[in-house]
Amino acid sequence: MQYDVILPAAGSGKRMGAGKNKLFLELLNKPILAHTLTVFQDDQACRAIYLAIKSSEKTEIEELLARYSISKVVAMPVGGDERQYSVNACVKQIRAADVVLVHDAARPFIQQETIHKLMQKAATHGAAIAGVRAKDTMKRVSNGIIEGTVNREDLWMIQTPQAFNFELLRRAQQQAEKDGFLGTDESMLVERLGEVVCMVESDYENVKITTKEDLLFGEAILNRRRGGQQNV
Ligand SMILES: Nc1ccn([C@@H]2O[C@H](COP(=O)(O)OP(=O)(O)OP(=O)(O)O)[C@@H](O)[C@H]2O)c(=O)n1
Ligand SMILES: C[C@](O)(CO)[C@H](O)COP(=O)(O)O
Secondary structure: OOEEEEEEOOOOOHHHOOOOOHHHOEEOOEEHHHHHHHHHHOOOOEEEEEEEEOHHHHHHHHHHHHHOOOOOEEEOOEOOOOHHHHHHHHHOOOOOOOEEEEOOOOOOOOOHHHHHHHHHHHHHHOEEEEEEEOOOOEEEEEOOEEEEEEOHHHOEEEEEEEEEEHHHHHHHHHHHHHHOOOOOOHHHHHHOOOOOOEEEEOOOOOOOOOOHHHHHHHHHHHHHHHHOOOOO
């Protein structure tokens, strides 16, 4: 079984505060984007990569693909002002596919085991997303006042990849576009169609590099993996 992957990489990295797209920041002397691309380049189950980019970064990304021998990128559409629009720009480039994964390019630590579980679940159930159980108590707050505590037993922190039967993903994106609906992940677009979305437990290392603290965590993860240290 194979899958195609959409990697939205057209963000601005505002919360990182680096003054540039955070995906060009390096972890152990390799750009975050290169780390993420390498995961899918090295996965024999990955047939093709669709990469949403900023038009101003096209040359830099082409140089990065050459430097890291990334040959599976088949399209680099220009992304939109919102993550959802960047993903949709890639969806519109795909003529036909069975299972398509959507994965934040800012999540370089995804493990192949999780990817393959998602691919298989989406093939049989239509939609499956990665996540981990909430570790902190979650509360609703209004104007600085606690309104209530959410039952943590049912709460998951959602990640990517999010895997879909391609026709379902395309239909969900088309309906959201028609309705002017903007979500924060692809699962929301499928949920609003009334379709079932399955949860696949990922791991706490699959963080999205968002603020500068995540860079410290990320380098620690890579050092541990390179050192082969399991229980650190
Ligand atoms: N208009 C956008 C916004 C985000 N992304 C991508 O979606 C992923 C997750 O988005 P996020 O972590 O929010 O990245 P940024 O939007 O760059 O960060 P910020 O919100 O801090 O600006 C990233 O790989 C980012 O490049 C994208 O392709 N197009
Ligand atoms: C898709 C996502 O990574 C799931 O947690 C998250 O919603 C992306 O949010 P962002 O603000 O676009 O980074």
